[in-house]
Amino acid sequence: MVLDVDFVRSQFPAFKSAGLAGQAFFENAGGSYTCGAVIDRLTRFYTDRKVQPYAPYEASALAGAEMDEARARLAAMMGVEADEVFFGPSTSANTYVLAQALRRLITDTGGAVVVTNQDHEANSGVWRRLAEDGVEVREWKVDPQTGHLDLGALQPLLADGAVRMVCFPHCSNVVAELNPVAEICAMARAAGAFTCVDGVSYAPHGFPDMTALGADIYLFSAYKTYGPHQGIMVMRRAVGAALPAQCHYFNADTLYKRFTPAGPDHAQVAACAGMADYIDALYAHHIPGGTAGPLARNNAVHDLMRAHEVRLLQPLLDHLAARNDLRLIGPRDAGRRAPTVAVALDRAAEPVAAELAKHGIMAGGGDFYAVRPLQAMGVDVAQGVLRLSFVHYTTEAEVTRLVAALDAVL
Known part of the structure; x- marks a missing residue:
């Protein structure tokens, strides 16, 4: 086809x-x-539903329902639960919040973090700055000729079991090589570490199947995946529970709020459902009568x-x-x-x-x-x-x- x-x-x-x-x-x-589906939803929200969501009047209920729809449908597409999808102002901001959570975890329990020098600065700089607070930062280095990340060079960094998080890109925004995410995540998991995958440069070429990848955290930017200017973060429940919450204390029991310090942009969250509309439209056009599920x-x-x-x-x-x-x-x-x-x-x-x-x-x-x-x-x-x-x-x-x-x- x-x-x-x-x-x-x-x-x-x-x-x-x-x-x-x-x-x-x-x-x-x-x-x-x-895509047009996102623009249509954004226009409708600003025209008809630009009120505080989740109140008991119709415009507010519709606003909240559309925000919930975006989270639920994107989660289903990626094979995760709805509350494992987070929205934030940008991927850089989401990564910063994550780094602060990890800083607290490591301060309490000890440990190190692995970063690469293949990354965009958003998934490198915030983790590296943890060294200012005494966190050990280990660098997984690229081959200087090819930009390739060799799995053999990662293994020694994980050998002592001290690493708490391995941060790496699905692909770099300049090297562009597709890194073997599933294999890297399996290595990290075996060493007792979580994984944070920067998917910003890959997600425009296909939304992730989180089960297949095995990542604990996957970040990408909606404005690069045909949507509004939002950062989207998928965080599996185990890591979400392990990391200290970065939200208002009364939101800490709701997983998708734990790493959102401030309220999200309601209209842009709702408009993200248009990305799911677009994927569904492509599927229906190319596979008429297809009955496959969202993933x-x-x-x-x-x-x-x-x-x-x-x-x-x-x-x-x-x-x-x-x-x-x-x-x-x-x-x-x-x-x-x-x-x-x-x-x-x-x-x-x-x-x-x-x-x-x-x-x-x-x-x-x-x-x-x-x-x-x-x-x-x-x-x-x-x-x-x-x-x-x-x-x-x-x-x-x-x-x-x-x-x-x-x-x-x-």
Whole structure:
């Protein structure tokens, strides 16, 4: 079965926008277009339901019900319970709250935390700063040539049983290699450690199946998964109970409130149900009459997305690898990575992105908050990298156009 890209694009108002006409979007890793189902729900909430939720009058009851719907449907898609899904203002904020909880746990019981230098700073810096409070921070380092995280280098960090949390990315926002999440989580679990997986750069290519991954905590950003600007965190019940609550004391007995210090954005939480609407619409279009449950529907759509992305990505990787005026970061095999392609050039990247814009290519240049992995691989951070990222609504014609524009500009 092949993804129907025309149908996909019909679900996104951006492709009908006069302001975006004639441009091809290749900075999706910074934030995707928003699907129509999310926009419709957000508009309806602000128009009809923008009141304090969960009160006994109709508008309030509808507001609360839609917020509950978002949590329940996203949880079902990912194979977890509804109260294991948390909403926060951003993934960076959610990770900060987690780090404060772990700091208290380790202060009370002792232990260490493992971080990588492959991560975006959001899932690295907050954990590293725990060292200021006496927490031992151990670094799992990438291969300086490839950016790869070797499992053999993780084992010694876990050997003494002192690690309480292993923090790593599903894939990096510049290296883009798909890390073996299930295997890493199994290693950590065997050593008595919890796992915190930064899924921000992977979730746009398919929402996670939490049972298959085996992660204790999985974080991603709704604004990169076709939704509103919210951070979404999945936390399994065992780790949620073990970590000290970071909420108002009277909310501590409700799992999904334990790590939300302030009230969430009601409208944006409600609008997140539109992401589930979108996944269901893709499933219904491609598998008419299908009767699979939410998790199986999500996994089927994930596979459609990934197959399309891999097919478009390989020719781009091959073209870039054949050039001698750039360094392609990460694997050259499309099946081993996300379609987030960073290249180090023989010049500063940001002016190149500006030149690509003249050709109707929307891309970015810079460090993308991935200073540590770039430095580890010997990339000049002052020059940065050119990042070309796409998702399943990208077309083959747009990738062809990107290659032509790169040839013209470089």
